[in-house]
Amino acid sequence: xxxxxxxxxxxxxxxxxxxxxxxxxxxxxxxxxxxxxxxxxxxxxxxxxxxxxxxxxxxxxxxxxxxxxxxxxxxxxxxxxxxxxxxxxxxxxxxxxxxxxxxxxxxxxxxxxxxxxxxxxxxxxxxxxxxxxxxxxxxxxxxxxxxxxxxxxxxxxxxxxxxxxxxxxxxxxxxxxxxxxxxxxxxxxxxxxxxxxxxx
Amino acid sequence: xxxxxxxxxxxxxxxxxxxxxxxxxxxxxxxxxxxxxxxxxxxxxxxxxxxxxxxxxxxxxxxxxxxxxxxxxxxxxxxxxxxxxxxxxxxxxxxxxxxxxxxxxxxxxxxxxxxxxxxxxxxxxxxxxxxxxxxxxxxxxxxxxxxxxxxxxxxxxxxxxxxxxxxxxxxxxxxxxxxxxxxxxxxxxxxxxxxxxx
Numbered sequence: 073x074x075x076x077x078x079x080x081x082x083x084x085x086x087x088x089x090x091x092x093x094x095x096x097x098x099x100x101x102x103x104x105x106x107x108x109x110x111x112x113x114x115x116x117x118x119x120x121x122x123x124x125x126x127x128x129x130x131x132x133x134x135x136x137x138x139x140x141x142x143x144x145x146x147x148x149x150x151x152x153x154x155x156x157x158x159x160x161x162x163x164x165x166x167x168x169x170x171x172x173x174x175x176x177x178x179x180x181x182x183x184x185x186x187x188x189x190x191x192x193x194x195x196x197x198x199x200x201x202x203x204x205x206x207x208x209x210x211x212x213x214x215x216x217x218x219x220x221x222x223x224x225x226x227x228x229x230x231x232x233x234x235x236x237x238x239x240x241x242x243x244x245x246x247x248x249x250x251x252x253x254x255x256x257x258x259x260x261x262x263x264x265x266x267x268x269x270x271x272x
Numbered sequence: 273x274x275x276x277x278x279x280x281x282x283x284x285x286x287x288x289x290x291x292x293x294x295x296x297x298x299x300x301x302x303x304x305x306x307x308x309x310x311x312x313x314x315x316x317x318x319x320x321x322x323x324x325x326x327x328x329x330x331x332x333x334x335x336x337x338x339x340x341x342x343x344x345x346x347x348x349x350x351x352x353x354x355x356x357x358x359x360x361x362x363x364x365x366x367x368x369x370x371x372x373x374x375x376x377x378x379x380x381x382x383x384x385x386x387x388x389x390x391x392x393x394x395x396x397x398x399x400x401x402x403x404x405x406x407x408x409x410x411x412x413x414x415x416x417x418x419x420x421x422x423x424x425x426x427x428x429x430x431x432x433x434x435x436x437x438x439x440x441x442x443x444x445x446x447x448x449x450x451x452x453x454x455x456x457x458x459x460x461x462x463x464x465x466x467x468x469x470x
Contacts, residue, residue, distance in 0.1 A: 258461060
């Protein structure tokens, strides 16, 4: 089969058979199937919807669902590997051709890949490990009117609640800042923003 | 309140036996700073010479504590206000000395009271670093900047006393999160200046 771009491991036997089945589809059917696939890839949480759309496709085109699912599994190998390895649309096209898909269909898929790759890349980056990710921040500020030691105070306080994702749970962290601390915190965060922007 | 404190003022007369003005000054400061629970210890330590018996020592220390705290609580800043607290027949020189000592210390004591009031955990320090993520299991080549922020938070002073517990929390922020956070902080700053300008 020659060297593939999207994977270094040997490809399962069934794949070439599945590619031949795909070649049997009309251009219209292939484009409809491709659309269903990319909708799933760009919204990977919508599994229910994906399965419903697949079964609708199977019914409409008089294909049995079981074999269709296997075909879809084979096709998905390529975009998943391509995403991990930052492949170009040329490489994706070449891989499909090497697997046995017709040139016309391979080019079509590669074009759809190119169109969707910014979204897909952003999704992959978003899945990258983050440590104690900050999810939300709530704040309130007010004036301390008095205390058990001082009848009249009149000092400003700022309270922050940070919601942090620790593994699969969220943790709330509460803290209080004085006014000078707030201004210095704001100043530091603006410096961070400038730094992040210079690297983007 | 004044009536209840006549007995206390009597106890203050023990200060006349103090070796020096500085000794009185020292005792006033210690009595203010000590929490009510610590006064017993202070009485034992500070008064072998000033009071005839431990009971008198405790009364003296407690009277000083209450007097200084009363002044700080009500925010009395004028000599006349403090002098008027003392009963008519109180020793004149001692009254003037105590008033003078209190006036000298009042702003430091106010700051001390404010610093030790109850609050949520306090932010004491923050450090940050910007990393560039170059690779991960989901995508082998990328250049995504991210910020790591370390916040040092000190638990409530009143709970920990002399050994405050400081915990360090590291939080990761993406560029989008940081932008949203800065938006929020900017709104706080705008509201603060609106309040300040009123």
